[in-house]
Amino acid sequence: MSFLVVHDISHTYFTEKTATTALEHISLSIDQGEFVSFIGPSGCGKTTLLSIIASLIQPTEGTVTLEGKKMQAIHPAVGYMLQQDYLFPWKTIEENLFLGLKIMEIDTPEMRASALSLLERMDLKGTEKHYPNQLSGGMRQRAALARTLATDPKILLLDEPFSALDYQTKLRLEELVWQTLKEYRKTALLVTHDIGEAIAMSDRIFLFAAKPGRLVRTFLVPSELRQLPPFAARQHPSFSELFQFLWKELDSLETTY
Amino acid sequence: MKPLTNHKPSLHDQYLASLRKEKRWVRFYQLIIFVGFFMLWEAASRYQWIDPLLFSSPSKIWSLLMGKIEDGSLFSHIGVTLFETVLGFILGTLLGTCLAALLWWFPRFSKIADPYLVILNAMPKVALGPILIVAFGPNFSSIIAMGTVISVIITTIVVYTSFREVDANYIKVLKTFGASRFQCFKEAVLPASFPAIISTLKVNVGLSWVGVIVGEFLVSKQGLGYMIIYGFQVFNFTLVLLSLLIIAVLATLMYQIVALIEKSLIKNR
Numbered sequence: 114m115s116f117l118v119v120h121d122i123s124h125t126y127f128t129e130k131t132a133t134t135a136l137e138h139i140s141l142s143i144d145q146g147e148f149v150s151f152i153g154p155s156g157c158g159k160t161t162l163l164s165i166i167a168s169l170i171q172p173t174e175g176t177v178t179l180e181g182k183k184m185q186a187i188h189p190a191v192g193y194m195l196q197q198d199y200l201f202p203w204k205t206i207e208e209n210l211f212l213g214l215k216i217m218e219i220d221t222p223e224m225r226a227s228a229l230s231l232l233e234r235m236d237l238k239g240t241e242k243h244y245p246n247q248l249s250g251g252m253r254q255r256a257a258l259a260r261t262l263a264t265d266p267k268i269l270l271l272d273e274p275f276s277a278l279d280y281q282t283k284l285r286l287e288e289l290v291w292q293t294l295k296e297y298r299k300t301a302l303l304v305t306h307d308i309g310e311a312i313a314m315s316d317r318i319f320l321f322a323a324k325p326g327r328l329v330r331t332f333l334v335p336s337e338l339r340q341l342p343p344f345a346a347r348q349h350p351s352f353s354e355l356f357q358f359l360w361k362e363l364d365s366l367e368t369t370y
Numbered sequence: 371m372k373p374l375t376n377h378k379p380s381l382h383d384q385y386l387a388s389l390r391k392e393k394r395w396v397r398f399y400q401l402i403i404f405v406g407f408f409m410l411w412e413a414a415s416r417y418q419w420i421d422p423l424l425f426s427s428p429s430k431i432w433s434l435l436m437g438k439i440e441d442g443s444l445f446s447h448i449g450v451t452l453f454e455t456v457l458g459f460i461l462g463t464l465l466g467t468c469l470a471a472l473l474w475w476f477p478r479f480s481k482i483a484d485p486y487l488v489i490l491n492a493m494p495k496v497a498l499g500p501i502l503i504v505a506f507g508p509n510f511s512s513i514i515a516m517g518t519v520i521s522v523i524i525t526t527i528v529v530y531t532s533f534r535e536v537d538a539n540y541i542k543v544l545k546t547f548g549a550s551r552f553q554c555f556k557e558a559v560l561p562a563s564f565p566a567i568i569s570t571l572k573v574n575v576g577l578s579w580v581g582v583i584v585g586e587f588l589v590s591k592q593g594l595g596y597m598i599i600y601g602f603q604v605f606n607f608t609l610v611l612l613s614l615l616i617i618a619v620l621a622t623l624m625y626q627i628v629a630l631i632e633k634s635l636i637k638n639r
């Protein structure tokens with residue numbers, strides 16, 4: 114049985130002047146421990162779908178099930194990370210790190226210890242008492258990742274988490290995130306604009322089209338790439354092959370619509 | 371702050387020295403204006419360039435001040451006014467913030483209240499003075515009410531606006547952890563609005579002084595406002611001017627204290 118099942122989701126946003134169909138009949142499923150990416154032009158509903166999976170918004174139609182159970186309210190097994198770090202500037206890194214624990218009322222010494230070890234894993238030891246504005250962009254994004262992982266979610270939703278970073282920082286962070294998620298055996302769902310990033314990091318890639326937002330194709334990343342960490346995968350010969358292929362697909366989507 | 375590069379310490383020192391020099395000049399001119407103003411005032415009064423009965427003179431004000439300090443009456447007046455002002459502006463800020471929280475919590479209430487807030491905000495609050503005195507009695511409570519009423523609506527509007535402008539993504543972060551509405555308010559909305567609340571504090575210091583002085587005019591029992599109105603009635607303008615100067619000093623001090631609080635509270639943004 115699949116870990117996460119998205120079943121026939123449609124969503125329409127209503128405003129005074131318009132009704133925007135952000136998603137139309139989306140169905141997909143993700144296995145435990147799998148790393149998948151959503152790729153597609155902006156406005157194709159990727160963020161909306163992530164918000165629906167996280168139960169932040171209720172879809173107009175359709176259901177999401179996690180381990181066979183229908184998701185109705187915000188679920189502690191789902192961790193969500195946004196495009197920017199959104200560390201609370203008035204809280205120290207440590208207070209930010211423990212925020213989820215505090216809100217979920219699981220603020221135990223054990224959870225704190227494991228959160229702090231995550232911070233260390235993110236190479237941020239010694240920044241506990243610092244404020245976010247004392248950290249660089251890459252460090253902040255790593256702190257945000259540690260905050261998301263601190264509550265020990267089973268599935269991680271990442272909404273373009275690297276797009277605001279410079280290229281080098283981004284490559285380094287891809288590597289770190291990939292390693293960490295494999296190490297902690299997390300299921301992950303990454304939204305990205307970047308074809309290379311999708312190939313380098315994921316096992317499967319879902320291609321979306323806009324207006325209305327819908328799932329067009331699913332690509333399986335070849336196993337030789339799947340096993341390699343992102344940076345090594347980028348060097349592999351079959352990487353550029355898949356890249357070309359996906360690029361053409363994406364290009365044809367954007368020119369026909 | 372990080373230490374600056376020490377490639378050219380001499381140049382940097384020169385720059386710092388020029389900054390200090392500039393600052394000294396500014397202070398110097400400020401002092402000149404201060405001393406000059408009082409000297410000119412004194413001379414003008416002595417040589418009758420201005421009517422000494424109306425404009426008094428610094429020396430007369432000074433000796434009145436000394437007399438008032440000796441008989442102790444000044445401190446009770448200052449104490450009363452300070453008490454009313456501080457309480458008025460704390461109440462105004464707190465009440466305004468609470469009202470803003472209520473508006474945030476109940477979106478429909480805020481839509482309903484909107485036109486009334488506009489009317490209340492536009493109305494000159496000191497015109498409520500007589501009503502407040504009848505309602506609270508001719509004592510310090512109606513004066514504090516004046517100090518509060520004058521700042522509460524504008525505080526509500528400013529703070530509520532800032533509540534609404536809090537980046538929704540902070541709330542999204544909290545919601546992904548399953549936060550309740552109250553938790554969202556406490557962890558994101560309120561702390562994110564602290565700068566706005568503090569800045570209304572600054573405005574409210576000034577407003578509360580207006581409210582309290584007008585209140586004391588009307589109630590006419592004690593306080594610096596009473597000293598002004600009494601001095602006016604017995605045509606003792608030395609007393610009026612002394613009160614004015616004291617108010618100027620105290621209001622400035624309060625403003626500086628709020629500015630210090632602001633600095634220490636929002637240093638990490």
Ligand SMILES: Nc1ncnc2c1ncn2[C@@H]1O[C@H](COP(=O)(O)OP(=O)(O)O)[C@@H](O)[C@H]1O
Pocket residue numbers: 126127128133134135154155156157158159160161162326
């Ligand atoms: N809160 C909202 N209200 C109205 N329309 C929205 C809202 N959020 C998103 N949309 C619309 O839904 C569509 C999909 O948006 P989004 O999910 O953010 O796409 P993506 O993340 O792929 O860029 C867009 O056309 C956008 O304008």
Ligand SMILES: [Mg+2]
Pocket residue numbers: 159160161
């Ligand atoms: Mg998006």
